[in-house]
Amino acid sequence: MGGCGGSGNTGSSGADGNTLILWTHNAGNAAEYGVVKQIVKDFNAGQSTYKVKIQAFPQGSYNDSVVAAASAKKLPCILDVDGPNVPNWAWGGYLAPLDLSQGKVAVKDQLPSTVATYQDKTYAFGFYDVALTMYSRKSVLNKYGIRVPTFDKPWTEDEFMGALAKIKAGGEFKNTLDLGTADTGEWFPYAYSPILQSFGGDLIDRSTYKTAKGALDGEKAVEWGKWFRSMVTKGYAPQKSSKSPADDFRNGKTAIQWDGSWSAQANTDKFGSDLAILPPVDFGNGPKIGGASWQWGMSSTCANKEGAQAYLNFSRQTKYFVDFAKATNTIPATDAAAAQVKGYEAGGRFNIFLKAAQEFAVVRPVTPAYPYVSTVFSKTARDILAGADVKGALDRAVSEIDTNLKTNNFYAGS
Template identity: 90%
Template sequence: MESRTRRLTVSSIAALAAAALVAGCGGSGSTGSSGADGDTLTLWTHNAGNAAEYGVVKQIVKDFNAGQSKYKVKIQAFPQGSYNDSVVAAASAKKLPCILDVDGPNVPNWAWGGYLAPLDLSKGKVAVKDQLTSTVATYQDKTYAFGFYDVALTMYSRKSVLKKYDIRVPTLDQPWTKGEFMDALAKIKASGKFKNTLDLGTGDPGEWWPYAYSPMLQSFGGDLIDRSAYKTAKGALNGEKAVEWGKWFRSLVTKGYAPQKSSKSPADDFRNGKTAIQWDGSWSAQANTDKFGSDLAILPPVDFGDGPKIGGASWQWGMSSTCSNKEGAQAYLNFSRQTKYFVDFAKATGTIAATDAAAQQVKGYETGGQFNIFLKAAQEFAVVRPVTPAYPYISTVFSKTARDILAGANVSSALDQAVSQIDNNLSTNNYSTGS
């Protein structure tokens, strides 16, 4: 089972990538070719330090190479810590591999910069239309990457705790309203039995902040950017609904419901009984089940007024624009699009398979399975992060703004400043619209 820190890394990759893009081609596209030596194609992955997922990648490459004689794929695996720098350096030098994995929210930035080429996935055995929307990355109506899996945000509690304090167990069809949620927190807080009534994981750095908390903003009716044209954050991030979200977010600390900064191990705090309700993800489901068994309560996100929302998109696969053998790269990517590989990735990573057909073959995620709630949540509630090359910058600005709000900054002023910074970035870089 992988941690959320490992799954959510767009900020570290994208911040470096964005700098390289702006300093390099500036959105005008790349020239030259690389990534292949004749019919031998290079594939890069960040999974060197993750034996289970890397094993699936190696199996697909082995099967592809054995199944035909025209192309050969060679793997170069990096530890995640060095993958970021390696990709950025190669992109700047126009020496990217033909095939590479990329964090989903980062795809528009790389597509805009000319480092990724559009894909034709029509020859794969799994149709794009059958995938979770969050696992297919598009930009300006073209597909640039696809993933084999996703994860889902959720709240964990214990049925016995909710019953003790006469709190309704929410369902996908009837999630908690804001009022119900706040009443539940008040009841638990009043008992004095828990160190943390609610733990939002605020001690985690980086991409966790927009991934975990912008869905709450969206459920209030705000957003990180106005998605009608992707040209401004005004109104979306500093409008009435966004301000309401910010004041509520801060109130969780002032009312003593949640710590301003969580411990380094919020999942352990939940499993050790220090936390009553934890905002976490599907990656913790098995460990929590092992601890609490049938007493574990897996709860859907709260409906704060505009419907329940969770973040969407994880690691995906694409083809570099500088690949000198795009036909071979496309052949490999289409070959990989078989249900059995979607199943293998989901099992290896403890994640949600990107298709319903694959999910039915993963224990617990099948219809009626204990973890099927995650698949349904990903299907019904997932919102991809803004499809714009500006997302790496938006992510950084939102993360700082949310931290400032929790620390007591004036909500309206903080959000206004965030909008000003984001809009200036959009204007300065002349980003084209998302899709």
């Protein structure tokens, strides 16, 4: 999104009196959409002042619809937003700060990655998060004499590379490792920038948010890039995965898969107690995973902010946190909700994901520049996988990002 739109300061939209419009990206996701509809139904039935009406969009076209509506000053009052985009939407004038003090669930009790802040103001919150992990089978690791890593003692880089070499030498798997490289969109920065961060690099210098120099093209970033490419050149991982890497893992084609918590139940159904849910590798600066998923906010042009706030606070009940987590196979955003979701309770099989989200998660850079940074990083990572000179590719990425930052006056103001 180019330029600071300031659309939040003029015009009003999203409401006709006390009837408020809500937009969601869940048109193609019946389970999650069902929870949204239930909350709206409960809110409408529980009071007589406001009425919320839903408009659902397919995820693929949702962001474009929001941008177009913002330009036309026709945003709804209530809308969901992918967490990493919140700073850009707030800076662009799409979102208004929230007062969530009236909800039954306190903000302080949520996973930090499920509350989106920008310039010390809260603009959105989510009911759940997801966590990256590696999946394998205990029987496979045991066969090759590979230590099963634990949350407290993950694999080191040397251990991981040794494990890949042993499995590759066995010759029984099409993919020793599957990184999911056929996926598009936000997957590339979500899945691979945490590995970059574990090496010691980053997408941008977070001390100033004014340059990517040093973070994305420094020695540690180059090490990451060379490692990333080596997964292909050593024959450990395909340059481009199949369209169904999770199916490949469950069908026995893949020994180790880099995937997310959303696949945990299906993998458990397939392998039972033989499934190994592995923590991310420590490449030198600790294990890292991405943080933040879809969240809810209020448009700055909403003609009835009091009503929008009332709805958002109403939705902040533990039962809805539970419902969303169950519907989406995701990590409940609070401990109270986790206690009510099978597998995520203390000692539960999937509680490792909650711990990982608490201790390993790194939110993507909190800057309005993030959508651009994301696009540049995705292209750069693909180029590296395809054999581009690592240092040259990273230098170009830094140049492009820094030019964007300077062109937008480092996204100062709003």
